[in-house]
Amino acid sequence: STSPCLRNGIAKQRRDVRCVKLNREVVDEERCDKTQRPKSRKECDNDSCKAEWHASDWGSCSSSCGTGGVQLRLLTCVWAASRTAAGRNCEGRRPPAARSCPQAGQLPPCGPTALPLQQDESCEDNSRYCDIIKVFHS
Known part of the structure; x- marks a missing residue:
């Protein structure tokens, strides 16, 4: 066997x-x-x-505005037939586990939002800020 x-x-x-x-x-x-x-x-x-890379779906974007976000996914080396873990047996280039997001125009720009003030209205801070995440490529 x-x-x-x-x-x-x-x-x-x-x-x-x-x-x-x-x-x-x-x-x-x-x-x-x-x-x-x-x-x-x-x-x-x-x-x-035969060992091959299996990639999960991309996670959600780390940013809710602008273009400075990151998406991550899980990569696993598996045996093609059984889909069980294959350790370090995958050959060739590993697919990317991180990518920039969002794609052009998907999120609103980051920064203060200007609202016209009516007379006798109080001023409120309606600012939004982006999270900046650094991704290190291995």
Whole structure:
């Protein structure tokens, strides 16, 4: 049988090895020559053991105004067939985990909002401020 993947493209295959008489009766291992015992495990090529990057959907933009926001997503290296974790077996360039947002024109500009004052109205601070987030690229 083939067991879980070892590394990209390689799995481990194993088989049961028993000591048997000519009539196929299973006997104690001590009755067989240990130097003649076949291997019970070996590495084998396995196309199901191809590691690839899996990316989650992009998260929401970190900014509610202007253009200084960031979107993040989770990247995971997984085996293509089983979608289970593949550790550091992914080859090639890792897709980006962060990007600038919003796309042009999606959010209102940041800064003070000017409202015309009517006579006898009190003045209120209606300012909005943007969060500035620094993203370090690895």
